[in-house]
Amino acid sequence: MSRPAGKSKLVRGAQGDWEVVIGMEIHAQVTSKAKLFSGASTEFGGAPNSQVSLVDAAMPGMLPVINAHCVAQAVRTGLGLKAKVNKKSVFDRKNYFYPDLPQGYQISQYQAPVVGEGKVLVDLPDGEIEVGIERLHLEQDAGKSLHEQHPTMSLVDLNRAGVALMEIVSKPDLRSAEEAKAYVTKLRTILRYLGTSDADMEKGNLRADVNVSVRKPGAPLNTRCEIKNVNSIRFIGQAIESEARRQIAILEDGGKIEQETRLFDPAKGETRSMRTKEEAHDYRYFPDPDLLPLELDDAFIASIAASLPELPDEKKARFVKEYGLSAYDAGVLVAERETADYFEQAAKGRDAKAAANFVINELFGRLNKAGIGIERSPVAAEQVGTILALVAEGTISGKIAKDLFEIVWEEGGDPRAIVEGRGLRQVTDTGALEQVIDEIVAKNPDKTAQAKAKPAVLGWFVGQVMRATAGKANPQVVNELLKKKLGV
Amino acid sequence: MSVDAATVRRIAHLARIAVEEGEVEKLKGELNAILGFVEQLKEVNVEGVEPMTSVTPMQLKMRADKVTDGGDAAAVLANAPQTEEGFFLVPKVVE
Known part of the structure; x- marks a missing residue:
């Protein structure tokens, strides 16, 4: 949070420079065969609702049972992010209504996530920056709604519902669209090395929620807006740039930023408000009574640490x-x-x-x-x-x-x-090369004269010899022979 | 801590429970009675006491990462009022 932006990172407004402050929530699909709390498959591209258990469909009386491999994957990711693994974490219900969320709540982790603070080093053209990780928690994905297929109805496919996601929350340490893009790229690289997520953005296996605010350099943090569900690295950059410009324009007009959720429209290259009418989010989190706390022992964490690849x-x-x-x-x-x-x-x-x-x-x-x-x-x-x-x-x-x-x-x-x-072997036979050189020297007396004054002309001769030998002459040998011949 | 009529309506809306205007006062009373009981519980000093999550010493049960379920779209869709080509059909919701 304290990291100042380099001069070049600042955005120029009508009334001086602004600093952009960015934090990211990355949702990465956990690589696993079965879902987080059910035995249904996570395979991509199945027929609609063919990979849904009655747990995922939230039928009455169904109980979630956690997938041990998904837990191991989250711990593995935490270790790869040099983060603190919490030996005790808790699953909570995040309550909201949407047709692709049959339970009426998402099982997530709120106050006690499985992984705590860590860091990611990000390479940029002008040096390396360290981006803090706030936390990583496990949660369920929702299903998928399709709105274009029917004139009056939405179609819902629950194949994704219940698939394990890792939400990786960064600290607001990023200061430009470039940095944000580089951070996501690096995070994706780490996830792929670890094998904990394929991080394939085209399949929606890595999505970003981007929090953007702007301030005068050195000023306290301003109100932020959250841009939801940006699904490509290029769009992340565009969304940040257009959102920063929008906020700067409002502030320079003497206006105030309303904290809200926005969507990025790639066609227009701008963000728009998403849930204007809705009252402030009230997810009414509480511990999921169907699930005991997730307790991990040292041996389990150590065994995963021992199996980490070279990062x-x-x-x-x-x-x-x-x-x-x-x-x-x-x-x-x-x-x-x-x-x-x-x-x-x-x-x-x-x-x-x-x-x-x-x-x-x-x-x-x-x-x-x-x-x-x-x-x-x-x-x-x-x-x-x-x-x-x-x-x-x-x-x-x-x-x-x-x-x-x-x-x-x-x-x-x-x-x-x-x-x-194919006779591609290079010619190192000095006799044969000398003959070629002699011919070229003889044909170009003017260049030969020049070469004595301007050694750079030597390069021209080398080129001629290479051409005459179809590139097969040994350039070192040619160089030496030419120097001797031309007396340079 | 107590709730007013507006809060009762808001809680009902968040839970998507239809509450008739005439029921609000009664619910307000019930909710405040519950909150009063919680207030009373809060008088107990629980500093340093872990929240009890189970009456018997149990550990979270886990499953192996194996596909053991799914493959029955018909069963999943059986109770849906409307379906089409394996999808649930719901009133249009677009952001």
Whole structure:
């Protein structure tokens, strides 16, 4: 809360600069086979109401029984967020009426959540920030209402009703749309590393409620508005920017911000009020009498702690230390676990910096162009490793390596065999190269004269030799020979 | 602490219970009697005493993460006044 925004983060209004203060509530669907309190499936995309137990449908007399795996997943996430796990937590009923909530209440955790304070480190172009986690609690998801399918009625599907969610609440530590986007991205990375949520925003498995307020730098916190259910990282950024502008305009006009819930309309790129008529929320929380407190023992928490994977921050630090990568490159590689694994496999026993460069520039570029993820890359890490080895040995040049990569991408096969089969081996035979150089020097007396005064012209000669040899000349050898020939 | 007629109407609305205007006074009296009893209980010093959640020493029962239920949309929809293609149909609710 005390963290001031950098000068560049401030938003310019008509009457000076404003600071935007953002806190987020992220709802992440827990990865599990069955629901939080029933044995119905959590599978995505089932026929309507085909994954609903009588517990989820809130039939009279049904009792909830908690899914032990969902509890373990919440604890695992808490440990991954360097947070305090509460050995005793309580489930409460959050009461409200909506057609997709058959119970008339959501089972959630209010005063005693399963996980307490933690933190997330977020990388930004101008440095790292620490975002505080206020809490993490377990709760049930609601069903799904469809409003467009029928002229006068809404359709309700309860397949999602009762699926376990983790609500991860941040402290109001974020100061710009950029920071908020980077925070969600980092949180998603951590959840995926932990395997506790697939955090797939397209499937609605990660949704954000964004709390936004604005103030003069250093002033106390102003009234905030909550933007509900934003479902993409890009929209989170847009929603914050438009909401901040709206609030600044009101305040600069001498108005007051009303605390309210708003919705982001992606088509218009602005937020609008959601529940104007409704009285202030009164959820009348009370402990769920159907559920005893959730008590965890030290051994249980320790066993989960022992099974945690290497997390992105640790992996990044190791990549910097062990492989000598820049913090930036290491950050790019650890953003997805699959990418980090790919890199490590390609770099095994080879020049790690070259491997990082190749993965980030060549592989990522090609994957982007093809519009696919690394898990579907037609070039395996081993093949990239072989290409790197061929360069390191001096068998092929860096330029040919790119061509070779493209061949392997399109046709597959062993890179080493392709080099032999297609004569891609670079020419290091000084005799053959000298002959090529002599010809070029002879044909270009003006450039030859220039080279003595301007050593930069050497590069032009290297280019000519590479062209004459279809890129197969060894650039170091060419360089040395040229220097000797041209006397520079 | 006591409630007035407006609070009674508000509580009824939050619980979606229809209360006739003539019933408000009577309910107000009943609710205030309950609150009075709670006030009396509050006189007991419970500092440092954990809330009792069970009369016998029991632990929260847990289930394994296995799909053991569902797959019967017909049963789930059986009591619904209106359905269509496996969905519940309810009066339109749009934000």
